Amino acid sequence: MVESRTILIAGAGIGGLTAALALADRGFRVVVLEQATRLEPTGAGLQLSPNATRVLIGIGAAPKLSAVAVTPDVVRVRNAQGDDLARIPIGNAPQRYGAPYWVAHRGDLHSVLLELCATRPDIKLVLGARVDEYAVHANGVTVASAGPTVLGEFSGLVLIGADGVWSRVRARLFDDGPALAAGRTAWRTLLPAEAVAPEHRAPTVNLWLGRGAHLVHYPVRAGAMINLVAIAEDDEIVTGWSAPGLREEVLEHFPAHRWSATARDLLARPEQWLRWSLHGRPAARHWGRGPVTLLGDAVHPTLPFLAQGAAMAIEDAAVLADALARRPDAPQAALRDYESRRKARTAGIVRAARRNDLVYHLGQPAAALRDLAMRTIGGETVLARHDWVYEWQPPASFATPSPPTQGDGVG
Ligand SMILES: Cc1cc2nc3c(=O)[nH]c(=O)nc-3n(C[C@H](O)[C@H](O)[C@H](O)COP(=O)(O)OP(=O)(O)OC[C@H]3O[C@@H](n4cnc5c(N)ncnc54)[C@H](O)[C@@H]3O)c2cc1C
Numbered sequence: 153m154v155e156s157r158t159i160l161i162a163g164a165g166i167g168g169l170t171a172a173l174a175l176a177d178r179g180f181r182v183v184v185l186e187q188a189t190r191l192e193p194t195g196a197g198l199q200l201s202p203n204a205t206r207v208l209i210g211i212g213a214a215p216k217l218s219a220v221a222v223t224p225d226v227v228r229v230r231n232a233q234g235d236d237l238a239r240i241p242i243g244n245a246p247q248r249y250g251a252p253y254w255v256a257h258r259g260d261l262h263s264v265l266l267e268l269c270a271t272r273p274d275i276k277l278v279l280g281a282r283v284d285e286y287a288v289h290a291n292g293v294t295v296a297s298a299g300p301t302v303l304g305e306f307s308g309l310v311l312i313g314a315d316g317v318w319s320r321v322r323a324r325l326f327d328d329g330p331a332l333a334a335g336r337t338a339w340r341t342l343l344p345a346e347a348v349a350p351e352h353r354a355p356t357v358n359l360w361l362g363r364g365a366h367l368v369h370y371p372v373r374a375g376a377m378i379n380l381v382a383i384a385e386d387d388e389i390v391t392g393w394s395a396p397g398l399r400e401e402v403l404e405h406f407p408a409h410r411w412s413a414t415a416r417d418l419l420a421r422p423e424q425w426l427r428w429s430l431h432g433r434p435a436a437r438h439w440g441r442g443p444v445t446l447l448g449d450a451v452h453p454t455l456p457f458l459a460q461g462a463a464m465a466i467e468d469a470a471v472l473a474d475a476l477a478r479r480p481d482a483p484q485a486a487l488r489d490y491e492s493r494r495k496a497r498t499a500g501i502v503r504a505a506r507r508n509d510l511v512y513h514l515g516q517p518a519a520a521l522r523d524l525a526m527r528t529i530g531g532e533t534v535l536a537r538h539d540w541v542y543e544w545q546p547p548a549s550f551a552t553p554s555p556p557t558q559g560d561g562v563g
Pocket residue numbers: 162163164165166167168185186187188194195196197198258281282283284314315316317318319320321340393447448449450456461462463465
């Protein structure tokens with residue numbers, strides 16, 4: 153029996169929970185099926201640019217999130233030797249884009265979304281429910297949960313596969329094979345702020361570019377922790393988000409003859425790293441069929457070279473909720489509308505992230521030209537080249553009162 157206006161979501165990640173909140177705000181009942189039996193604040197840092205924070209503010213996440221996020225002043229870009237290339241002034245995002253640029257621990261964002269879901273009687277979160285199969289019928293779709301805790305069936309008007317880069321819903325829809333390894337590994341870790349030099353505690357996103365590797369670090373947890381991500385060309389594949397990584401293997405990709413002592417000193421500090429193989433896919437022609445669609449990494453895994461993976465899942469969630477709210481009596485047409493509104497945007501972001509991959513990891517002599525070009529154009533112009541990413545507006549129903557301004561979240 154399908155309860156009218158019940159939406160099923162596979163996956164309680166960033167995209168799935170944002171969609172649940174946006175749908176509940178628009179009068180839908182939402183059942184979120186999550187394979188994990190416990191949701192812990194896992195992961196490391198995420199950058200949340202104005203196109204994403206606009207949506208997060210619109211679903212009511214700002215008060216809690218701004219208390220744990222950090223609002224950086226600039227993105228400071230350096231080459232591996234430590235020469236300054238550009239300072240991109242993202243601190244003025246509220247004035248320039250009408251929404252802040254935040255950096256946050258993924259676990260903090262996830263916890264805020266979970267807390268908001270818990271206050272909403274229309275959102276039911278079912279843990280230990282791995283979506284495995286579904287059947288389409290005249291009234292919508294029925295999903296079979298394959299455990300590990302919950303075995304059973306759930307029915308709804310539509311099913312949204314927000315089940316991440318290794319999406320089961322996508323496999324069931326299209327059988328188009330797994331996401332492709334990108335030949336890059338990200339090593340992630342967090343350090344207590346007091347364990348690093350004061351210059352690394354400033355509210356700055358630091359980006360270091362080197363041959364075959366780059367390094368990103370910024371404060372999270374209201375400034376209490378420093379998020380470090382080292383990404384390097386590497387063919388070894390691990391699945392999941394929590395495979396352990398070794399300090400020695402990280403340092404091997406950032407050798408002393410190429411990397412400044414400052415960068416290497418930072419990389420040598422953590423004892424524990426987590427490693428995660430990056431995956432991508434060519435842009436999908438189809439995102440769904442009948443009462444089933446996909447959202448976030450399940451449909452457009454995005455390399456983290458533009459810091460837009462989570463932002464795209466958040467944008468998807470806003471557009472999907474708007475599309476279903478506009479046509480609640482024609483949910484399948486609403487899903488096709490959502491897909492057509494998202495395809496070009498997400499394909500453009502995926503391509504731009506790939507281009508950054510090439511530029512970030514250049515060797516000499518091309519790297520010298522890149523460095524010269526960045527120094528010449530300067531941070532303001534680099535920011536202007538990202539306007540098309542950050543100016544994106546969610547549907548009008550997400551409009552909110554004035555957002556928190558710079559400094560609100562910095563501890
Ligand atoms: C544990 C974890 C840690 C991460 N850490 C980072 C990080 O440190 N930095 C970063 O930039 N990105 C990280 N990411 C990725 C980042 O969150 C996503 O790329 C981005 O937010 C897009 O979100 P999404 O909702 O599409 O997918 P995800 O956030 O990956 O969420 C997918 C969810 O679906 C669940 N799921 C998967 N298969 C099924 C199934 N068959 N049935 C039911 N549920 C299912 C997963 O358990 C997960 O909760 C992490 C993701 C996860 C899951």
